[in-house]
Amino acid sequence: MGERESSMLSIKGLSVTVDGKPIINGLNLEVGAGEVHAIMGPNGSGKSTLAYVLAGRPGYTVTAGTVHYLGQDLLALPPEERARRGLFLGFQYPVEIPGVNNVYLLKAAVNAVRTVHGLPEVDAFDFLGLVREKMKLMHMEDSFLSRAVNEGFSGGEKKRNEILQMLVLEPRLAILDETDSGLDIDALKVVAAGVNSQRAPDRSCVLVTHYQRLLEYVVPDYVHVLVRGRIARSGDRTLALELERRGYDFIAGEAA
Amino acid sequence: MSTLTDRIAQDFASSAPVLQGGGQAAVLGRRRALDALEAKGLPSSRDENWKYANLRSLERARFVPAPPVETLPAAAELPPALPGIARYVFVDGHFAPAASAALRAGVVSRTVQAGDGATMADERFALLNQAFATDGLIIEVDETHARPLQLEVLFVASAVAENGGSYPRLEVRLHPRAQLTLIERHLSATPAGSFITSAVEVEAAAGAHLEHYRLQELNARSILFDTLSARLAAEAVYRLHLIGTGAQSARSTLALRLAGERAELSLAVATLGARQQVQDTYAVVEHAVANARTAQTFRGIAADRARVAFNGKIIVLPGAHGTDSRQSLRGLLAGPEAEIDVRPQLEIYNDDVRCSHGATAGKLDDAMLFYLLSRGLDRATAQRLLKWAFLEDVISQVTLAPLRRQIEERLAGQLHDEALRELL
Numbered sequence: 001m002g003e004r005e006s007s008m009l010s011i012k013g014l015s016v017t018v019d020g021k022p023i024i025n026g027l028n029l030e031v032g033a034g035e036v037h038a039i040m041g042p043n044g045s046g047k048s049t050l051a052y053v054l055a056g057r058p059g060y061t062v063t064a065g066t067v068h069y070l071g072q073d074l075l076a077l078p079p080e081e082r083a084r085r086g087l088f089l090g091f092q093y094p095v096e097i098p099g100v101n102n103v104y105l106l107k108a109a110v111n112a113v114r115t116v117h118g119l120p121e122v123d124a125f126d127f128l129g130l131v132r133e134k135m136k137l138m139h140m141e142d143s144f145l146s147r148a149v150n151e152g153f154s155g156g157e158k159k160r161n162e163i164l165q166m167l168v169l170e171p172r173l174a175i176l177d178e179t180d181s182g183l184d185i186d187a188l189k190v191v192a193a194g195v196n197s198q199r200a201p202d203r204s205c206v207l208v209t210h211y212q213r214l215l216e217y218v219v220p221d222y223v224h225v226l227v228r229g230r231i232a233r234s235g236d237r238t239l240a241l242e243l244e245r246r247g248y249d250f251i252a253g254e255a256a
Numbered sequence: 257m258s259t260l261t262d263r264i265a266q267d268f269a270s271s272a273p274v275l276q277g278g279g280q281a282a283v284l285g286r287r288r289a290l291d292a293l294e295a296k297g298l299p300s301s302r303d304e305n306w307k308y309a310n311l312r313s314l315e316r317a318r319f320v321p322a323p324p325v326e327t328l329p330a331a332a333e334l335p336p337a338l339p340g341i342a343r344y345v346f347v348d349g350h351f352a353p354a355a356s357a358a359l360r361a362g363v364v365s366r367t368v369q370a371g372d373g374a375t376m377a378d379e380r381f382a383l384l385n386q387a388f389a390t391d392g393l394i395i396e397v398d399e400t401h402a403r404p405l406q407l408e409v410l411f412v413a414s415a416v417a418e419n420g421g422s423y424p425r426l427e428v429r430l431h432p433r434a435q436l437t438l439i440e441r442h443l444s445a446t447p448a449g450s451f452i453t454s455a456v457e458v459e460a461a462a463g464a465h466l467e468h469y470r471l472q473e474l475n476a477r478s479i480l481f482d483t484l485s486a487r488l489a490a491e492a493v494y495r496l497h498l499i500g501t502g503a504q505s506a507r508s509t510l511a512l513r514l515a516g517e518r519a520e521l522s523l524a525v526a527t528l529g530a531r532q533q534v535q536d537t538y539a540v541v542e543h544a545v546a547n548a549r550t551a552q553t554f555r556g557i558a559a560d561r562a563r564v565a566f567n568g569k570i571i572v573l574p575g576a577h578g579t580d581s582r583q584s585l586r587g588l589l590a591g592p593e594a595e596i597d598v599r600p601q602l603e604i605y606n607d608d609v610r611c612s613h614g615a616t617a618g619k620l621d622d623a624m625l626f627y628l629l630s631r632g633l634d635r636a637t638a639q640r641l642l643k644w645a646f647l648e649d650v651i652s653q654v655t656l657a658p659l660r661r662q663i664e665e666r667l668a669g670q671l672h673d674e675a676l677r678e679l680l
Binding site for chain 1: 623626635642644651652
């Protein structure tokens, strides 16, 4: 299999500024189909910026480099188009939207993807069945169905809701931005089970995380350490364990 | 004397034959109201509290009461009846018994017996109403009503402004501990641009509870000036919901007085303006005694070239210790040429109070918008959803489920979104 065919995400020489301040500085990353990559790094290293840039959030200026997703120029697409083509961002801080029902949003999101593929809208009844099934996996209560998006949710509920959306949308590439932060161990296991259930040869996942704890439950194929906006070191999961033991300083020292 | 008051006086003189009802006392009351109005004059846009209202719209109005209609609007033209709620219909200010539920103990329609005249500031349009109103509905509830009484009053406008005005009038008196749910609707039965001056007076005795919904759904050519004054005795609870989506120009003047200790007022207002609509709400809340509470929530959306204004003034008088007032006023600009004016005002004459206010006027929340886009929703749908969400703080206070549904459908229509109906 040639490199292009198996490439899910290809980032070359990416530089990003926010309000004129450089945050990402010539970052390279290749994610193949079916792979799980973990991106770790100290606070302020550019992890969340990378996640937002990939999802197309306004306010981030790409000053150099290219990003290809499934062979297409990702940066040329508006955020909604990226989502419809199977890119999913799990937010570090999921947004509360009072007045917009969870199921309505899920259905609108699924239908947006289906429209791109020329499929008819989902049957409301079947859809509800699917959502209930995924909710069970995420240990979510039925009352969730009638609630507004993230409104009054605890931190853990919000994160589980992000994963639920991912399970229902079945993205090709999921970028999960600190989905593990603020979770207790039980919630972490539930979230990890959700992520693991998505692993498939044609689907990839980028886990952005500060701690290696999540990686005990979702075992990554590759671990990258981001320091000052570029990948300072890459390795397998043992790199995460080493970071846990020695802290980020040793790599930051090497990268300096 | 301005030309406008001249015209009003002339129209009053020429209306004398139709303004004879109610006996000598009523005739004198109308005269007094007119005299007071002549002395005060109608407001002009130079008045601080009237600068957002579209007073120019008065120029095309004729003040004589519109004549009674020959044919009543068909039931199908009116909003669907709400289950278990008695409906009373007025057309152009005239009571329409044929389209109404039977009058009953506590619900009386009668020729207006003009009272002592408006007393609080800026009730000049209430004087206009008093001078020209013919019929009115008087609702008087005491605690012997086994269940909380639920009533709907429809004020239907059909006359064109050039042929005369409509003067709806409602007086609500709650005896101690009485309970009432009142739905007051203003709507159009024809495409005519009507001129409506309505007045509502509320008197809530100790421990009474009033849930009052006012829906303003007039057609886009009509002009409405309404005045609502209310007085709350000790421990009375008044929850007032104003949902305004219609009219070319609508001005609401609210004068609400907390006159008894531990009285509670909740004012929740949602107004939507599009095209060139003007929606102006001016609310004065007066805390006259100790330990009363006020909560104000305003959510307004202005699209196209519309102007939406809310001016909420809270006055805490010297004796009103322990006053608790909260204002959450938010306006949303949904068009580059739209205008939002949101103004909280506090006048506090003692120290022992808790008054909080927040007022914002802005655009849609970027974080929310991006969240929806990141889920694949197209930009237009995401924006409409967020407008919907913006109104939630007001709409969620509508506890009467079938009414809430009607309100939501109306709002979905106003936001031009069939897809939103799925939310309901």
